Amino acid sequence: MGIITNYARQLDLSVDRTATRSAVEARQVDLKDRRQRLAELQYEASELAIVRSMGMYRIEGFDPHGNYVGQLVDLPPARETKPGSGVQGRLRCR
Known part of the structure; x- marks a missing residue:
């Protein structure tokens, strides 16, 4: 367990991590979208290079x-x- 969790238990507090989980999930979705856009740009650049090489x-x-x-x-x-x-x-x- 982490330090914050240990201190929270000693003080009889609960740690709500739902906001953190939501933020992490949203970040993962954003990164997936960025990877997809980058892949599309790479495909376009490759296609242009192939077309130019055949023209x-x-x-x-x-x-x-x-x-x-x-x-x-x-x-x-x-x-x-x-x-x-x-x-x-x-x-x-x-």
């Missing part, structure tokens, strides 16, 4: 003469294949 990429930019150029390629740029890298510049999946 065509449009690379856009300017040539040395200042002309706008664009090209469709099958593979993502090297910087996207590195773990933890984000998409930089003007890169779109089509």
